Amino acid sequence: MKTLSGLLPLLAFFSAPVLADRVANEPIKPIQAVQVDDPEKVALGKKLFFEPRLSRSGFISCNSCHNLSRGGSDNLPTSIGHNWQQGPINSPTVLNSSLSMAQFWDGRAETLQEQAAGPIDNPLEMAFTHTLAVEVLRSIPAYLDLFEGVYNTRDINIDHVTDAIAVFEETLVTPNGRFDQWLKGDDEALTEQELAGYKTFKEIGCAACHYGEAVGGKDFHRMGIVNQYATENPSQGRYEVTGDESDRFSFKVPTLRNVELTYPYFHDGAVWTLEEATEIMAYLQLGRELPEQDIDNMVAFMKTLTGEQPQIQVPQLPPSQPGTPRPIPFEND
Amino acid sequence: MKTLSGLLPLLAFFSAPVLADRVANEPIKPIQAVQVDDPEKVALGKKLFFEPRLSRSGFISCNSCHNLSRGGSDNLPTSIGHNWQQGPINSPTVLNSSLSMAQFWDGRAETLQEQAAGPIDNPLEMAFTHTLAVEVLRSIPAYLDLFEGVYNTRDINIDHVTDAIAVFEETLVTPNGRFDQWLKGDDEALTEQELAGYKTFKEIGCAACHYGEAVGGKDFHRMGIVNQYATENPSQGRYEVTGDESDRFSFKVPTLRNVELTYPYFHDGAVWTLEEATEIMAYLQLGRELPEQDIDNMVAFMKTLTGEQPQIQVPQLPPSQPGTPRPIPFEND
Incomplete structure (x- = not known):
């Protein structure tokens, strides 16, 4: 009679194909945990991400509209x-923006670094x-020291700034959500309703666009392929980048x-x-x-795509110096 | 001949009075590290402190103007x-607002809880x-669970909200600054210039108002006791609370x-x-x-009052639900 320890390799033999199969065969791929190669650059990028002095008013930072308390969005x-x-x-x-092929709804920035330059x-x-x-x-020596430590120069420019922000943003991935646990072979990670929702999601064709690690972000498509979408928003999407008529009203x-965290939608x-x-x-x-039942099931499935949120310590920003240009919050000042 | 270990009690005997003397005799007292009695309440209060849904727009939180990346202020x-x-x-x-006798520049709130209700x-x-x-x-079940865990009720009201915020704010103290290290007996903690600045600070009379743990916050005084302060700001300070003519233009x-972190001043x-x-x-x-030398010395001394900043993990805010009242960022919506 076999001992328990003798059975373990056998169990591994039977469970491994489940993992290999799901990861290989499902249209959604698990998010890989981030590997931080340069923690100093990430730390600098984090400060800059929270830095309101990158705005005219001294009030708005990247985090104002990509709030890391709120799924990386502003929920407006x-x-x-x-x-x-x-x-x-x-x-x-x-969150997970590094997993998209391009940035902005119209994909006009190819990289996170290019994107980061835009709002400023x-x-x-x-x-x-x-x-x-x-x-x-x-004007702030503490910043110059940090830039020098990362980029070997105190002669900093906007490319250093946006590079550091982008490298910080690359760390903002959300692995190990329940759906990813299931993808990796944990059959207990999803309920029957969630699995039913995922089945419908695939069967009716949602996964044709929403696939990959980010469950989206890999293509541009017209908003309203079969039926037209009515909106007061004037954006023409990808057309504004390419000028190509076939890209009109097409979005990433x-x-x-x-x-679940990034409402409102579209x-x-x-x-x-x-x-x-x-x-x-x-x-x-x-x-x-x-x-309604199919919708409820799909919503239940989509909520399993909520992953571990980045654990972020509030950064301490070095104080302005007498020579630091002052913010202009109000134009009458 | 005495051994080194035999000398240690003798050294302790001689250094202890330095500590006792400074803490007892100096007008500035060291900040005590915070004792957290109810970590669940603090965690709830932290979420509420970072919660933009306490504002009409869904954009402004306590942290917007009391930014914990910036010395608890907005630097505007x-x-x-x-x-x-x-x-x-x-x-x-x-920061350290719990160490003040009252809140707001005019002291119109006696407690942090009363203060927290004001801006909302x-x-x-x-x-x-x-x-x-x-x-x-x-409308958000995750919040109701948290309030129930802390206050034993799901029938929450504004007093629960402001109590939790106040209890979180009580943790926002900044102990162990270099000046406090010196107060506690570490002679190496301050430079000669900083000590000279502190000496001037006391000798000319600054410590008559700026004393205690918070180096201020204990009294109201007229802004411009000897010479008048010219400002376009219409606030009449404490007078607006008491109606007492002697309080006109008096501030906490x-x-x-x-x-050093909380510029601009006054x-x-x-x-x-x-x-x-x-x-x-x-x-x-x-x-x-x-x-100028005296001013430089005093500024050097004041920079030693920068303490350890609170280590705050960015909180995760539970998502709104279909029944949650929506923010009104723009009045045309």
């Missing part, structure tokens, strides 16, 4: 920018200039990772519940009018 | 409130109502703890450097025109 239809201006489009989550000098957002942002940082497929942020978003997308993209 | 002359309204007065730091329904600040804030929290003495936030603030206060309150 469109964001609040400098002087309370209304942003043109819903702020996508920063966007007059609707942080309303600063790259020159002034760098001037602020250069948003990630469904942590989608590029116009018009829809507040996952139930409604699911119903609308099935109708617009697939021409399906789904029974 | 006056704060940015709902719809980018300009606040009437400089936001005081939340101040139309210039978070612009919400207590009723709506509580309604938002009540601000803490000097972490003062109730109107008009002065950006510690050097200038020191020069002005010596002139206004004490009628002194100080040589």
